[in-house]
Amino acid sequence: MASRVGQMLVRKFSTSQAMRSSGANPEAVKLWGKLTYFGAFPCIALVGVYVFLEHQAEEAHHERPEFVKREYMYVRTRRFPWGDGNHTLFHNPKVNALPEGYED
DSSP states (O other), rough: OOHHHHHHHHHHSSHHHHHHHHOOHHHHHHHHHHHHIIIIHHHHHHHHHHHHHHHHHHEEEEEEEEOOOGGGOOSSOOOSSSSTTTSSSTTHHHHHOOBBBBBO
């Protein structure tokens, strides 16, 4: 019984069966495949390169804001369980400030 149900599901969801039952045109399937590989993927790659280059240009003239001590931002009720207990897990000394200010 279970094998018969499994066979029915496999046959129902197989690509060739779905194409036959839906009346999909095989030429249209090939066209959309080509549009995906030669249209969508190159566009994604170009946007990725553009974003990378923009980030590099922005990073070249980026200035870090001056540190202003705000008590509500650096509340430490317990020490962090790693390191010296004052740095967060993903601490970046160039960007993230400690309660006393930037490290450098």
